[in-house]
Amino acid sequence: MKAHVYVTMRRGVLEPQGRAVQKSLENLGYTQVKGVRIGKFIEVELDGVSRQEAENILEEICRKLLANPVIEDFRFEIVEE
Amino acid sequence: MKAHVYVTMRRGVLEPQGRAVQKSLENLGYTQVKGVRIGKFIEVELDGVSRQEAENILEEICRKLLANPVIEDFRFEIVEE
Amino acid sequence: MKAAVCVFPGSNCDHDCYHVLKHVMGLDTEFVWHRERDLSRFDIIVVPGGFTYGDYLRTGAMAKLSPIMEGITEEAKKGKPVIGICNGFQILIEGGLLPGALIANRSLKFICSYVYLRTETSNTPFTAGIEKGRVLKIPIAHYQGNYFAHPDLLKELNDNDQVVFRYCSPEGEVTDEANPNGSLENIAGVCNRERNVVGMMPHPERCAERELGSVDGRLLFESVVNYVAG
């Protein structure tokens, strides 16, 4: 089974990478780019679990390891059974 | 306009972060997790451009900046006009 | 003889390189801001270490888009010696002047430490004065120095004698134990096909004076000065 996890900085929390990238694009002349936020895109492969189990595991590992709940939000989706 | 860019490590590249995460998950008892690959999830906001222009810009900035073709692949989608 | 130290936003070994070139080697040395394009007045070009653009997104990714890269590329084409150290190496790789890629250390930790390097070729301006096989003691300080290349590129590098340094034991053995960051085949530095552009993760500018513990780094600067002097 395959899942995709998205980890993004919480709204309101400074995301320094995106700011620097945007500035850099601006300097290159891409003034149409008004905002950039960089997060993580994590591909997870799971074996021998039901969809429900997979969801439970994903929820758990996001909380415990993949995202830092103090400053980040996460969501996930199962893309292949 | 809003777009999402996904940057993923190409097959064949040993990706130390994904490996480390998988290893820790294994140690935590999540043996069902068989593979983890960590890439980037980039949210881009664009202003005053048509869909076509946006696509051209996104293609360009992915090639020039957001992904390194030696080790990474990218794809993007426009999620909000 | 004139040397350039390229300065990008976030470069931070620029002062150290300047210090060695100017005060240790006695060269006429200038800082050059990344928005400049013309480097034709220089004989040696140094892209120093640091965290250009915070190393955000990818090391070297934003720096490679600076105007100065055009100048560096042009002078490199003329055959002038160019060296990228640490973040400078990452920039030259991103900018396509050197082959391969640099990814996170396998320990996922920043490492600041002296390491040993085996000189793999004397056939570059920066190693011309160092006999092949000689072991140098030079520090590293990086988070992303894990050299990567796809198999065919790796073969090409070996076939063309483009690997300049490999991490090794104090006795010169290239072992996994001596590999600080997981680099493929212990590669610590490479050069381009034309051999005048060299990139390396270790910092020769940090060990060019006796009081700093090692003077092995000085050999690289002496080599290039002699090379330019002919």
Place this chain on the structure above:
Amino acid sequence: MREEVKITPELIREHNLTDEEYERILQILGREPTLTELGIFSVMWSEHCSYKSSKVHLKKFPTKGPYVIQGPGENAGVIDIGHGLAAVFKMESHNHPSFIEPYQGAATGVGGILRDVFTMGARPIALLDSLRFGNPSEPRTRFLVDGVVAGIAGYGNCIGIPTVGGEVYFEDCYNGNILVNVFTVGIARKERIFKGVAEGVGNPVIYVGAKTGRDGIHGATMASEEFDEESEEKRPTVQVGDPFMEKLLLEACLELMKRDVIVGIQDMGAAGLTSSSFEMAGRAGNGIELDLDRVPLREEGMTPYEIMLSESQERMLLVAKKGREDEVIEVFKKWDLDAVVVGRVTDDGYVRVRQGGKVVAELPVAPLTTDAPVYDRPWKRPADQDELQKLDLSSVPVPEDLGEVWKRLLGSLEVCDRSWIYRQYDHMIRTNTVVLPGSDSAVLRVKGTPLGLAISVDCNPRYCYLDPRLGAQIAVAESARNVAVAGAKPLAITDCLNFGNPEKPEVMWQFKEAVEGMAHACSVLETPVVSGNVSFYNETMGKGIYPTPTVAMVGVISDYLNAVTQYFKGEGHFIYLAGPDPSGEDLGGSLYLKEIHGMVRGIPPSLDLAFEKKLHKFLVEGAKRFYFSSAHDVSEGGIAVALAECCFTDEGPVCGFRVSLPWKGREDALLFGETQGRVIITVTSEREDDFLKFSEEMGIPVRKIGITGGNELHIEGLASLSLQEGYEIWKRAFREKLGL
């Protein structure tokens, strides 16, 4: 509008203001404050900004000296080091934020202290960190150690300032309150020191650096509160650091400072725009007008309350000469940074804040700065202090196998190799570090001069718990000794006073005792206090930390090539012990008692400050004359541990030694007692006669105890250990014990 919020008793309490304090606000204003004004009072009168509980005691510190250029009161302290140069330094805590989010908390702590130093016109050249964590076997401790170290590394390495040393202790009392204290020193031209003053009526007030977001609103008040279950809820207040932005800010500020345009400058630290504007106005006896519509914002719809209280990082406020605004803006533009005129200096002693053309806050400066509330809080010696100090050694058996004890101490977290930490720090960048981490103090050369700076941070929290006064004296003496063994003359200190809740008389007693102890030691050693920081409320659920008054000593070597390290330099060097004979009873508060007997009690080891002073002079002069091939002070673990440490570098063991200790008394006290004022020195045979003559002239007792060499750590008749085995225990312990 939100501004018209009614001020209720709940709101007042939420802002950590007492009823009396609120009364005082009403008196000062002659009316009710607006919400923004209430917020401003709350942060300016918080413990963190006002030092209201500590001020009366801090006055006791000696702060003057022939070379002191700037004592406490500015962003950092400044001393004259000769050659037209000044060393600018300070230490600061970031304890609470680091507990909540270790990486970002520690990282922004580094960012904050760096701004304090470069704001004065100095280029930072080094960082040191002083860390305290809880029980090493708790998983949370591991997580915190990992995060804090990575955070310091992440910020310091990126901005390119080496972290050259530090200290770390683990005690259960820090389980719920870790300490993260970071020190920075910078170098400036002596005649070019900048201060945080808003001088010159009509001069523009300019905002530079990062945009303002909703970060850390309430951060300053958070640092002045005890933790409880609800603290978790306050999480979003944690700020994220941007070291790249700070690097740009640093370079831009230093570039601008070379021109003659800045009148005053201050970083926006805790309480951001509020504290910087009030403090700058206060120091100059002026006022400031601010127009919030011009403040660069990261988010939409921010209220004046939020803008004034935001703790977004990497921002500075400066006052420029009138008519030179464009120059400021131009320099910042080069570095891709915002610089915006947001107000001007006035002469009426008020800070007046406008938004949308409307005055949203109008407050007199003095009541919020110099005339803020000051408390002489009641203090009382804790009831159990006498009991704690009792140590009946007759009930402490001397272990059979002292070699085994020795090994356990070498493998303890207070002694073992700490390179797991400092390898993650770039400690070589800027190529000034002539003594790398691992020795008693870091030594940095000052380029362009023969000078070297030696720095050490120290505080043994067990000593301070058992006797805060003596413990604080020892912290000063030890830091000075660490600097002196390297060959540097100790000049001045900065400190970070970490304590529990000052509203508890027992904590206040600890504080008062520690301050008086430090003050006394500093006067005897003639090392004034030039800057510092107080962190109270390090308590969780009513349980406080050990009193931890961390000291950072800065010393100068007239020629850095003469710097001495603690490692043996080869075989056949004679080993001497300088200082008092070991007293057979000095085991109170020792590492040995804690590790082997599980006891933290007794009276800390005796200290003779007058002798210390002489000893330091001897060390500095002796180093200058090349009498010592190595010198290492005796601290945790006593002589046995100190001798072993001389044999180990983190790259490998040097050699062993054969020693015999010609004293009688309890064997454990002889080997592991921590009597102060002692140094292990090695001397080559050629220098021996001169060395002995010199020691006698200086009045320092020295005793030859053995010789270096061999593959054994050998103490005649007491204990013996193979060099390799001892080394491996020492080398591996940190990672093993923490499971890293």
